[in-house]
Amino acid sequence: MTQNIFGQIDPPSRMLMGPGPVNVHPRVLRAMAADMLGQFDPEMTEYMNQTMALYRTVFMTENRWTLLVDGTARAGIEAALVSLLEPGSRLLIVRAGRFGLLLSEIAQRIGAEIFTIDIPWGEVATLKQIEDGIIAHRPNVLACIHGDTSTTMAQPLDGVGELCRRHDVLSYVDATATLGGMPVATDRWGVDIVTGGLQKCMGGPPGSSPITISDRAAAYIMSRRHVEAGIRSANTTDGTRARIASNYFDLAMIMDYWSEKRLNHHTEATSMLYAAREAARIMVEEGLEARFARHAAASRAMGAGLRAMGLTLFGSDEHRMANVTGVYIPEGVDGEKVRTRMREDFEIEIGSAFGPLQGRIWRIGAMGYNAAKHKVLLTLGALEAVLRQEGHGLVSGRAVDAALAEYGE
Structure with a gap:
């Protein structure tokens, strides 16, 4: 019998008990069914403001710049790295699993100079190992994974932000797998940028990446922006000008879109905004x-x-x-x-x-x-x-x- 390839989608009702994605909370699915709004309608921008406020609680932060990057969790990772790094930037990565390796892959495409603290899979880095790496390599940015699902281990991060600030290093943490299930204590850690996803502990679908950005990191990101003949570019270390590697993932432009300016950058993924907002509402209510x-x-x-x-x-x-x-x-x-x-x-x-x-x-x-x-x-x-x-x-x-x-x- 020939299958009807145009038949209605009817996936099995399966319990997803792997490392993610997981089953979506029914309230989130219902929220995604809500109707579209114009991108700059006051109702839409109010939902954006509410989403920012909700994710400040989720990220345990007071950061003004707490918003969404449209795309799966990797979109947030790439937005953070492409906005913090440029060709020749020195990046130190704590690598203790598959997703630490992913940070290297993305940074390599940007053209960063990469240094690593390589930890056996199943172990975590000590604060001393991180400080020794910073002293040895003098990076511009430190990047690490909070919880790497490839090893099921969580990297302790207390003290990391203070350490980076002492050595004038910007810090980035990928909390895709832990956001909503373990404390992602952004302000207590003192780290500059943290990104996450919906499809794991947040109980949502893949497709939106919450991100929080410190004022320190925001100032650096905005300082890279230079508008000349409509082209955004960044200062490189030799005084020449190099374009930021991405338009879509340029956090300065995304931040302008989420700010009171509402400068058009992209069409917000409305249904995913609804999903992210409801997932955070559920967490805050709980x-x-x-x-x-x-x-x-x-x-x-x-x-x-x-x-x-x-x-x-x-x-x-x-x-x-x-x-x-x-x-x-x-x-x-x-x-x-x-x-x-x-x-x-x-x-x-x-x-x-x-x-x-x-x-x-x-x-x-x-x-x-x-x-x-x-x-x-x-x-x-x-x-x-x-x-x-x-x-x-x-x-x-x-x-x-x-x-x-x-x-x-």
């Missing part, structure tokens, strides 16, 4: 501390259940992210076959891994709308059943019992 506690409880229960199956978690508990857990695939078990059976038999997705961890661990998430007790229990029960079917000896029910006990405590 309360930040309650939100973080919910994610931490789900993580502890997931870890307890996995260990009750006799499985070994990857990395240290001290630095484990609160929303995704790495677990070693048992010897003799086909990891991809287990993932397939989880998806086909139970409509539950868990994640595979990248790089040196590929084929060695699964990554199991419990974040955003999915950081819920019943979803943790269903995932553990399904994984236990599949492992038994694959010949891995387990005592039935131990995983769920262990998770219930953890929640009971």
Whole structure:
């Protein structure tokens, strides 16, 4: 029978318990169905102002420049880097996983001079290692990942901002995987730019990247802007003029669009604005501390259940992210076959891994709308059943019992 390729989209109702994206909160989906508005209608610009205010709470900051970059989380990353760097800029990157490598890939295209603090996957950098790197390489910018889902580890950031300011270094943090699930304490950390995404702990769809920018970073970004015959350019170190590498991701232009000036830069992705606004509203209504506690409880229960199956978690508990857990695939078990059976038999997705961890661990998430007790229990029960079917000896029910006990405590 020939399939109707023009039939209505009818995706399976699947529970996404991998490293992201995750299931979108129903309220966010409903918000996205709202009608369009003109880009400069007062109702639209008021929604933009409200979104800025909401994300100041989400980012735990007083930064005036807290807004959205249209595009997936990578759009925010690229906007930050292309606006802070130019050819010849010195960039120091803390690299401890796949997404630290991504920062290198983007910076290389910009033409920055790249230095790295390379940390084994599953470990984090110390403040001393970061300071030693700054002293050795004297960068213009320090960049790092808060929570790298490729390793499931969270980099401690207390003291990093103060350290960078002491050495006159601008700082950038990618918090895509942690925003909305762990404290992203922008002002306490003292870092200059932090970016995130909706598709993980925020419980939204991919397509919008919240960003917050300190006054210090904003002043630097605006100082790079030079308008001559309609072309924006930036001063380079040798006194010549080099154009900023992107128009779409030029934060100075985006900031003008979100400011009281409302200078036209792009057509705001209206439905994604609605989604971002509603995702932040849900978080603020829940309360930040309650939100973080919910994610931490789900993580502890997931870890307890996995260990009750006799499985070994990857990395240290001290630095484990609160929303995704790495677990070693048992010897003799086909990891991809287990993932397939989880998806086909139970409509539950868990994640595979990248790089040196590929084929060695699964990554199991419990974040955003999915950081819920019943979803943790269903995932553990399904994984236990599949492992038994694959010949891995387990005592039935131990995983769920262990998770219930953890929640009971």
